[in-house]
Amino acid sequence: MQINRLLEIVYILLDKKQVTAKQLAEQFEVSQRTIYRDIDTLSAAGIPIYTNKGRGGGIRLLDQFVLGKSMLSDKEQVDILSSLQGLNALNVPDVEPVLSKLAAIFNKESTSWIDVDFSRWGSDASEQEKFNLLKTAILNRNVVAFDYYSSYGVKTERIAEPIKLIFKGQGWYIYGFCRLKNDFRMFKVTRIKNLACSEETFSREKPGEVWSYPSNMNHRTVKLVLKMESSMAYRVYDEFDQNGITKLPDGSFIVEVTYVEDEWVYGYILSYGAAAEVIEPEHVRNIIKQRLEASLRKYS
Missing domain, CATH: 1.10.10.10 (Winged helix-like DNA-binding domain superfamily/Winged helix DNA-binding domain)
Known part of the structure; x- marks a missing residue:
């Protein structure tokens, strides 16, 4: 004591x-x-x-006293504080007191170098609260319940043991054990509605590799060749690997990329409007053409 x-x-x-x-x-x-x-x-x-x-x-x-300075190099001290600041930006519980103490021990300013906001631009406070609930459930190992909408708009009621929050393919997912399907599943956060965190806890761990395709996701991939107008340069360089981009003399782009083929891919291509054209494969080109024609008929 x-x-x-x-x-x-x-x-x-x-x-x-x-x-x-x-x-x-x-x-x-x-x-x-x-x-x-x-x-x-x-x-x-x-x-x-x-x-x-x-x-x-x-x-x-004494003003110049620093506890334990000889144990760690200056770079190691900075790295530790930077890592803790990253956790603090995620609002991980009880990090702030540790960060303050170590900053004092190392005699360094606890500089705020990172801020993290899981919600999308333009979203309301309820979406941020969803991430806070998920974070709490993962850290405390609480079972969660929610309504989940599939890519086809089918609603199911789920009870899950959330293990990890994952960012993959420009979207946020929760990876965990679904009690309805009795298997591990990946849930897209934007399709989760009416989320509730229960008092029940779980002890299950994730076996194997989290990044392997879960059984509830489409495994079929497609290699796309897209032509993008020059006005889309800001998105092209933001969203695609440099090695898959070819800039043409007129300023437009040819982009080659491989995605899992599902409804998200079609919607993603359509988000470019008239500024994108599918060159290959032919069946995706036809799907996009049919959907554009269907949209046009609504305005005719």
Whole structure:
């Protein structure tokens, strides 16, 4: 108990620079005499700690003191703080106190270098809350319940044990064990509605490779050759690998890419409107043509 208190006193002094014996005694619920004995113990252990009496006085560390600096290189200290800052941006519980303590120990500023927002541009607060619920369920291993809409618009009620939040193919997914299907499944977050986190917990772990295709997803892939107008340059370079892009003399682009062929692919191509043309394969070209013609008939 005393060792923990001694370490905490050092942390407090690194953070606040100066405190009084009365403040420390109140925080640790001990007498001021005990605090002064702790100060003597720290001093005997080689910690450069001293007290100033009188008005404005208190307990301090020497200004240049850094605890444990010799244990880690400067780069290692920065890397640790950067990693913790990344976790803090994800709102992982209890990271902020650790980040503050280590920043004080290393005598470095805890610079905020990253912010993470899982929701889409233009989405409302409910979508961000969905990610917060999923994050809490994953960290606490709580079972979740939700309505799920398939790519064909079919609604099913699911109870799942969420294991990981995954970003894949320009979309967010939850990977977990679905009790309805009695198997591991990948659920697209945008198709999850009426999400609720229960008090029930689970202990199941994911066997094997998360990135292998789950059984509820289409395995068939298609190699696309697309022609994009020059006005789509900002999307072409954002969304495709440089090795698959060929810029033509007129400023347009030929893009070669391989995707799993499903409804998402057709919708993705159509999102480019008249600025994209499917060159290959012929069957995808015909599907896009039919859907554009069907859309046009609605306006005729």
